[in-house]
Amino acid sequence: MIRIGVIGYGYWGPNILRNLHGLDSAKVVGVCDVNPEAQKRAKHAFPDVPFSSDPSEMLRSPSVDAVAIVTPVWSHFELAKAALENGKHVFVEKPFTSNVVQAEELIELAEKRNLRIMVDHTFLFTGAVKKIRQLIDQGEVGDLYYYDSTRVNLGLFQHDIDVIWDLAPHDLSIMDYLIHNEPEAVVATGEAHLNSHADVAYLTVYFPEKTIAHINVNWLSPVKVRTTLIGGEKKMLVWNDLEADEKVKVYDKGVQMTSQEGVYDLLVSYRSGDMWAPKIEQTEALKVELKYFLDCIENDQKPFNDGVAGLRVIKLLEAAKESLKRRGEIVSL
Numbered sequence: 001m002i003r004i005g006v007i008g009y010g011y012w013g014p015n016i017l018r019n020l021h022g023l024d025s026a027k028v029v030g031v032c033d034v035n036p037e038a039q040k041r042a043k044h045a046f047p048d049v050p051f052s053s054d055p056s057e058m059l060r061s062p063s064v065d066a067v068a069i070v071t072p073v074w075s076h077f078e079l080a081k082a083a084l085e086n087g088k089h090v091f092v093e094k095p096f097t098s099n100v101v102q103a104e105e106l107i108e109l110a111e112k113r114n115l116r117i118m119v120d121h122t123f124l125f126t127g128a129v130k131k132i133r134q135l136i137d138q139g140e141v142g143d144l145y146y147y148d149s150t151r152v153n154l155g156l157f158q159h160d161i162d163v164i165w166d167l168a169p170h171d172l173s174i175m176d177y178l179i180h181n182e183p184e185a186v187v188a189t190g191e192a193h194l195n196s197h198a199d200v201a202y203l204t205v206y207f208p209e210k211t212i213a214h215i216n217v218n219w220l221s222p223v224k225v226r227t228t229l230i231g232g233e234k235k236m237l238v239w240n241d242l243e244a245d246e247k248v249k250v251y252d253k254g255v256q257m258t259s260q261e262g263v264y265d266l267l268v269s270y271r272s273g274d275m276w277a278p279k280i281e282q283t284e285a286l287k288v289e290l291k292y293f294l295d296c297i298e299n300d301q302k303p304f305n306d307g308v309a310g311l312r313v314i315k316l317l318e319a320a321k322e323s324l325k326r327r328g329e330i331v332s333l
């Protein structure tokens with residue numbers, strides 16, 4: 001049984017604690033948060049889990065094998081570094097770190113100590129993303145033309161990062177998982193209306209072979225939208241994560257050019273076939289992911305969403321930050 005502590009009990013921490021608490025292969029040895037309000041909530045929900053307001057105790061304790069870091073991004077590096085230096089495996093929230101240099105240092109440290117790092121890219125463990133990957137890998141979708149995601153809602157405003165660093169890691173990690181090509185360049189535009197961090201932003205990512213991705217992230221939308229379109233040469237997919245059933249729909253639609261002679265001789269034929277909704281696994285993604293983290297520790301196996309995968313996302317976020325600063329200049333990777 002892996003003895004694990006949870007650091008950070010704000011919005012997302014309770015989900016991590018609840019899922020770990022329900023897993024046979026984990027013993028939750030403590031929860032820690034610097035905010036006294038969190039103590040009341042944690043004590044109420046998990047009276048049997050010891051609470052502490054000082055993370056250094058948990059980080060130094062010899063009776064802790066692993067920690068889950070569920071604190072704001074600016075604190076990930078210091079906490080993860082201390083955990084690794086004290087011989088603990090690390091489950092850390094997205095985005096992995098605040099910059100590339102920090103991510104590289106943590107990866108190196110974990111490597112030296114033979115410890116696991118897992119970055120919480122929760123969506124990779126959802127039935128929807130797994131199904132989409134299967135459809136792409138089986139060749140159902142054909143060559144990928146585009147990935148187009150809208151991830152907007154009102155708030156939750158973050159204090160330390162902009163909307164790109166908050167919401168785009170979901171899409172960037174999903175793209176990293178689905179598109180088997182390295183991204184080449186990024187363009188980011190956006191504006192900060194309420195404080196110094198962009199709250200509305202648009203990101204374009206260029207891949208080889210004409211695959212293009214567009215991500216719309218927004219904290220100022222009156223409605224919540226979580227819709228992704230994935231267009232391929234053979235099929236087109238619509239993934240609406242807010243649908244209870246039929247989250248993914250596969251459209252047998254497409255366009256074919258039948259003559260390339262000259263622009264006026266182009267014969268465009270549209271294919272409009274069936275639509276179907278594949279069966280999607282319903283298990284809570286976080287539970288599957290945390291179980292996988294514990295299995296990786298037990299079996300001395302590297303997770304596919306390890307620090308290196310987290311670093312690939314940070315590289316894209318850093319490039320986006322640069323492009324945003326220069327009002328949409330293209331930044332090569």
Ligand SMILES: NC(=O)c1ccc[n+]([C@@H]2O[C@H](COP(=O)([O-])OP(=O)(O)OC[C@H]3O[C@@H](n4cnc5c(N)ncnc54)[C@H](O)[C@@H]3O)[C@@H](O)[C@H]2O)c1
Nearest residue numbers: 008009010011012013033034035055070071073093094122
């Ligand atoms: N995977 C997902 O789908 C998902 C969803 C939401 C948030 N997150 C991520 O989770 C992390 C936390 O987000 P949140 O929305 O829960 O933030 P939050 O501000 O609601 O909670 C963070 C908590 O950490 C505590 N904290 C801060 N520094 C600490 C320290 N040094 N030691 C102990 N406690 C400390 C704060 O007091 C707070 O209670 C972020 O990285 C965020 O991106 C991931």
